[in-house]
């Protein structure tokens with residue numbers, strides 16, 4: 590696969606339009622809970638890859654001595670700088686050519702980015718390259734194998750087969766394409782790249798407008814706490830979180 594896609598967030602107020610204008614408190618809490626469970630407590634150099642405006646920065650600022658927020662969008666990075674000032678360093682570029690040296694980072698995370706990535710093997714190889722041996726990557730994957738997608742497929746309301754390992758590309762959601770991955774597909778890439786899988790979490794299990802109407806956010810968050818570990822083996826949630834380690838030599 591050679592053609593690359595960058596989903597361009599320049600000029601888009603992701604913070605306001607995606608997180609503040611819509612009730613996504615539950616999803617935000619679910620992401621934070623997973624990150625707290627998976628990120629190492631102490632790191633020297635850490636990067637939030639596709640970190641946007643640094644929505645999740647409070648989860649890693651206290652854990653790392655040096656923090657980079659990396660993104661393609663200068664709009665997002667300018668917002669991050671405005672919010673966090675000298676606590677972070679921003680770096681702009683493309684995930685497929687990360688501006689870090691080989692073995693430079695002790696830790697990194699990449700959250701809510703895989704749905705923009707057409708060439709997953711190349712992106713994962715880049716993350717591996719910039720990590721030190723022994724370093725940890727926390728990666729969120731947009732899952733194609735969710736229960737609602739299965740129901741839509743078996744009732745002929747969607748042609749996307751959630752059971753097949755091929756990459757799903759929803760052009761109707763975004764002109765750039767919007768990618769969802771089968772867990773087995775990404776797990777094979779992690780293995781081939783050399784990563785060791787240490788932990789998996791099932792995240793945003795109750796991402797549903799109906800459930801949000803029925804339950805208060807704090808109740809959904811309580812249910813999420815148990816579900817993240819209990820449901821991990823079946824990989825049904827819209828977000829699957831992986832804690833991966835680059836082995837020591």
Ligand SMILES: C[S@@+](CC[C@H](N)C(=O)[O-])C[C@H]1O[C@@H](n2cnc3c(N)ncnc32)[C@H](O)[C@@H]1O
Pocket residue numbers: 594595596597598599603638639640641642644645659660661662665682683684685699700701702705
């Ligand atoms: C949905 S936002 C997620 C931001 C943040 N990780 C969060 O969870 O709030 C996706 C981010 O990925 C960035 N992005 C997408 N494709 C990229 C690429 N090829 N290189 C660098 N950044 C990219 C976008 O600019 C955007 O800021």
